[in-house]
Amino acid sequence: MKTISRIAYSNDKKNKTRSILIMMSICLTTMLLVIISTVGNGMIRLQKSQAAGSYGSNYGLFVAADGSQLKEVNRRAEIDATGTMCTEGIIKGNENGGFVCMDETARKMLPYNKEYELKEGKYPGGTQEIAAGRAFFSEMGYDDVKVGDTVTLDYRAGMQSEYKPEEFVVSGILYDRDEYTIEASYVAFGSQEFYDEHVAENDRQYNIYFTLNDSANVSMNNVATFIKEIADSCGIDQKNVIINDLYLQWVLQPSYEMIVVCGTLILGIVLFSVVVIYNIFQVGIAQKVQEYGKIKALGATRRQMKQLIFREGILLAVPSIPLGLLFGFLIAKVSFNWLVEQGNLVSSGIKNHQVPLFSLTIMLICIFVSFLTVVLALRKPMKIVSRISPIEATRYLGGSKTQKLGRRKGRKDVTVFSMAMANVTGNPKRTIATILTMGLSCVLFVIISNYVGNIDTEHEARIAINHGQFELQLDYSQNYDEAYSENNLDTILQNNPLKTRNKGFELSLNGTIIDNKNGW
Numbered sequence: 140m141k142t143i144s145r146i147a148y149s150n151d152k153k154n155k156t157r158s159i160l161i162m163m164s165i166c167l168t169t170m171l172l173v174i175i176s177t178v179g180n181g182m183i184r185l186q187k188s189q190a191a192g193s194y195g196s197n198y199g200l201f202v203a204a205d206g207s208q209l210k211e212v213n214r215r216a217e218i219d220a221t222g223t224m225c226t227e228g229i230i231k232g233n234e235n236g237g238f239v240c241m242d243e244t245a246r247k248m249l250p251y252n253k254e255y256e257l258k259e260g261k262y263p264g265g266t267q268e269i270a271a272g273r274a275f276f277s278e279m280g281y282d283d284v285k286v287g288d289t290v291t292l293d294y295r296a297g298m299q300s301e302y303k304p305e306e307f308v309v310s311g312i313l314y315d316r317d318e319y320t321i322e323a324s325y326v327a328f329g330s331q332e333f334y335d336e337h338v339a340e341n342d343r344q345y346n347i348y349f350t351l352n353d354s355a356n357v358s359m360n361n362v363a364t365f366i367k368e369i370a371d372s373c374g375i376d377q378k379n380v381i382i383n384d385l386y387l388q389w390v391l392q393p394s395y396e397m398i399v400v401c402g403t404l405i406l407g408i409v410l411f412s413v414v415v416i417y418n419i420f421q422v423g424i425a426q427k428v429q430e431y432g433k434i435k436a437l438g439a440t441r442r443q444m445k446q447l448i449f450r451e452g453i454l455l456a457v458p459s460i461p462l463g464l465l466f467g468f469l470i471a472k473v474s475f476n477w478l479v480e481q482g483n484l485v486s487s488g489i490k491n492h493q494v495p496l497f498s499l500t501i502m503l504i505c506i507f508v509s510f511l512t513v514v515l516a517l518r519k520p521m522k523i524v525s526r527i528s529p530i531e532a533t534r535y536l537g538g539s540k541t542q543k544l545g546r547r548k549g550r551k552d553v554t555v556f557s558m559a560m561a562n563v564t565g566n567p568k569r570t571i572a573t574i575l576t577m578g579l580s581c582v583l584f585v586i587i588s589n590y591v592g593n594i595d596t597e598h599e600a601r602i603a604i605n606h607g608q609f610e611l612q613l614d615y616s617q618n619y620d621e622a623y624s625e626n627n628l629d630t631i632l633q634n635n636p637l638k639t640r641n642k643g644f645e646l647s648l649n650g651t652i653i654d655n656k657n658g659w
Contacts, residue, residue, distance in 0.1 A: 143443055146434070147450035150427070157423040161416060161452070162459040168412040168512055169463025170470065172405060172505045177471035177496055178478070179401035184494040185479065190389040197222070197248040199366050200381040201347040201373075209345050211373035218369070219352035222248050223345045227329040228337065231293035231302045232278055234626070235324035238294075240331050248348040255326065260286040260311030263330035270311035275325035284309055296337045359391045409512050414575060416516035420452070424520050431524050441525040448524050452517045453510075460509045464502060472496055 151158045201212065213221055222245025227238040240263070246255060263270050269290070276284040279292055288309045293302040313326070334343070351357060357365050363382050370380045424431070435444060475496060564570070624630055 143446050144450055147447055147454055150447075150451055151454055154423055154427075157419060158455055160419050161455045164412060164415045164419065165456050165459035165509065165513060166463040166466070168408060169460050169505060169509045170467035171408045172508055173464055173467030173502070174471045174474065175401050175404050175408070176501050176505060177468060177498070178475050179398070180498055180501055181471075181475045181494060181496045182478075187389045188494050190386045191250075193250055194383055194386040195248055195250040195348070196350070196386065197348040197383055198350050198362070198387060199348075199383050201345075201349070201370060201375050202379040202381060203344045204347050204373075204375055204379070205345070206340070206343060208373050208375050209347060212347055212349065212369070212375075215369055215373070217351055217355040217365075219350045220244055220248075222246070222348040224348070225331070225334050225338075225343070225345055227334050228294055228296040230279075230327065231295075233275065233325050233327065236275075236326055238327045238329060240329045240334050242331075245346075245348050248350070256314050258312045258314050260309070263310045263328055263333070265308065265310070265330060266332040266336060267305075267307050268310040268330050268333075269307040269327055270309070270313055271325060271327035272313040272315040274315045275327055276309070278325065284312070286310065286312060357391065359387060362387055362391060405508070409508065409515075412512045413516045416452075416513060417519060420448070420517065420520040421523075424448075424523060428527060432527050435527055444525040444527070445521040448521045449514075449517055452513050456510060456513045460506055463509065464505065467505075468497070468502075 201208070204212070209221075209223065212218060222242055224239055224241035224245045227240055230236075230238050241249075243262075249255060257270070258272075260270065269292075273284065276282075276290065279290065281288070281290050284290065286309055289306055290309060291304050291306050294305040295302045307329075311328075313328075351362075351365075355365060363384075366382055367377050367380055370377055431444065431447075434447070439447075
């Protein structure tokens, strides 16, 4: 066996041109495999990350649950984690916004929103602590607020009570949104202690965000039924169950389209590489058939001849595959970051697009497929060499056809073109294989270049956002306001806020008039 390995190493070393070409082919094959699989896996991970950022990482939400129902939910073995959010009440001047308390788990499960994140300080922990953005405090009349400052805000716990001044200590400053609507709608955080102090125990309600663990064994087909069964067992009305379908579509089912596209490209690359490596080996064998015949004459068996060709190929694959893995991953990382930047031009506000690209499983699969490609390419050369007999090797002409009868045709004038044509027509199989190889490479190049060159960010943006679309919303109390009846929907409708004019229209809400006489 050592002798076979030494001969294989000697053949590779002697045929430098062939060895370099084969190593380049194997390296390029591995690079393409790593690039396609890594970018495809990164896209799937990015889409899942964006789904969590856009729709939240919770499986669902139980709305308006009481304390006993919250305990029952936490007892369920299928529940992996729960986060709670409570509405603290209403702050005057921020009726369209929210004054809430939520634990850390709920903040992590919510869709990404920069105004939920701390810029400085900490989230409220004491009874009278509050955290909000500077825009909120500015709207309340505090322009240069700092952590530790005391602010006085008009507050009421619900629709049955009136506004009363309440002192708060600023525990943290949140990030502000880039843009706000005409009517202020800010998010302010209070503490659980403040909620427990101002809301009676029987009146407390919790919004419960939750995730399921692996023991639930759910899919998109049964997750809705499974979550509703949990709600029923905990005494929660099914109308208070919200299922996060858009997030679960990415979590519970794979991206079949991406897998099919990557699988098709990988299959094409493997076939293309098998043809290329086979052709290079075939040419090398044709040039060294007589040497292989001498080895056979020295007593080498068919199995040993196969081992000789196999080891020649493997010795070239061993250094080529690691290089392909390295360069392929670097190229994939650069390409993926470029694609993400192009995507950010269409959709901004992604919390973290730096998803981990390295996957040991994918790297091992690429190594296996690369070696499998080399083995498939070597099957035919191994059979050819194993069947060579010493006598046939001495008169082997590389598969060229000779005339059995008559004399060989000669030419009066020998030109470069005639010699080239003689080489092309002398071995039709090799010529056809070469043409197919070049054609496949051109097809692969055209497909990739057309896909990359036709990325149009503006077109993708306009699929989701069309020119000229707008939306009108009424501003009214969601619940019946006993203390301030003018905020109720029936009172607003009696005042006819939407009035038609000859040109354009007028919208009057809460004393604010938006007049567009020339139309939108």
